[in-house]
Amino acid sequence: MVVFNPTAGGNRRRRLMKTLRHLDAHGCAVALRETAKPGDAEVFAMEASAKDCDVVVIAGGDGTINEAINGISRGTGEVALGIIPLGTANVLAHEIGLSIRPAKVAAALAQGPIRRIHLGEADGRKFMLMAGAGFDAEVVEHVNLKLKRVIGKGAYILEMLRQARAYGFPTLHVTAEDTGETRQAATAVALNGRHYGGPYKVVGDGGLSAASLDMVLLKRKGMFNVIRYATGLATGRLARFSDVEVLRGSSFSIDGGNDEPVQGDGDIIARLPTRMRVAEETIEVVFPQA
Numbered sequence: 001m002v003v004f005n006p007t008a009g010g011n012r013r014r015r016l017m018k019t020l021r022h023l024d025a026h027g028c029a030v031a032l033r034e035t036a037k038p039g040d041a042e043v044f045a046m047e048a049s050a051k052d053c054d055v056v057v058i059a060g061g062d063g064t065i066n067e068a069i070n071g072i073s074r075g076t077g078e079v080a081l082g083i084i085p086l087g088t089a090n091v092l093a094h095e096i097g098l099s100i101r102p103a104k105v106a107a108a109l110a111q112g113p114i115r116r117i118h119l120g121e122a123d124g125r126k127f128m129l130m131a132g133a134g135f136d137a138e139v140v141e142h143v144n145l146k147l148k149r150v151i152g153k154g155a156y157i158l159e160m161l162r163q164a165r166a167y168g169f170p171t172l173h174v175t176a177e178d179t180g181e182t183r184q185a186a187t188a189v190a191l192n193g194r195h196y197g198g199p200y201k202v203v204g205d206g207g208l209s210a211a212s213l214d215m216v217l218l219k220r221k222g223m224f225n226v227i228r229y230a231t232g233l234a235t236g237r238l239a240r241f242s243d244v245e246v247l248r249g250s251s252f253s254i255d256g257g258n259d260e261p262v263q264g265d266g267d268i269i270a271r272l273p274t275r276m277r278v279a280e281e282t283i284e285v286v287f288p289q290a
Ligand SMILES: Nc1ncnc2c1ncn2[C@@H]1O[C@H](COP(=O)(O)OP(=O)(O)OP(=O)(O)O)[C@@H](O)[C@H]1O
Pocket: 005, 006, 007, 008, 009, 010, 035, 036, 037, 038, 039, 040, 041, 060, 061, 062, 063, 064, 065, 067, 086, 087, 088, 089, 090, 091, 265, 266, 267
């Protein structure tokens, strides 16, 4: 079953149709469902059972994939997740090393290995890639979605610059529940994978197959540091900055900045205070061939 979000990436129907033609050539029988509103992909994925389909394939971005993992976890949990990356950032595609080219995507879906991965959870809502609080969630909450459909990632950069001036930067208190260690930070992002914001790798190991989260703590506030951190992300040096710390663990609590937003896979999924942890449920994902 292919679930298509026509709004992801500003509508990439042509790329979807090409991929479906390649899937047909591989002998895959496809039932296509299109979302009409947020939440539909979650319901479609929840209703999918192994007797109807082998794989729920999300043709969309990381937000639609987030809906699907929540749907699969609430449903029978039997079907695997596949992706046709049509979103803006496509972080999961970067994480699993999947190209966005239709022929490669179809080959992966038809022949790729299925691997079991761990999920994260914030206040009962699952996330695949990351959950964040502080500056990062503030940007997600206020980004102009209409502009995002037109200029893509640029909308995040504009909102980042706007929030760097407007945001109050409350101090977050983060506790690693495995060890009891506590830290203060301006932004706290729990990575389930290794990437953030697109092709940018933050941590070298761990990743989706590990039953742990990497809590990335950005300690400083203000415009100058926002730009410095963004540059560190883009150049792959962020985790080596002296005011950035990464704690690996299975459960973290975050408070301070009460009622501030918490983002998961690029959508707001909770408010502070929150607890981010490795979810009990795992999920099967179709990877590209090695
Ligand atoms: N038919 C629809 N109309 C409007 N919104 C939808 C529809 N279907 C899904 N959505 C919502 O669209 C949002 C954005 O989708 P998604 O994240 O998949 O794409 P994207 O933002 O372009 O990509 P990425 O997250 O990879 O940057 C999701 O939060 C999802 O709930």
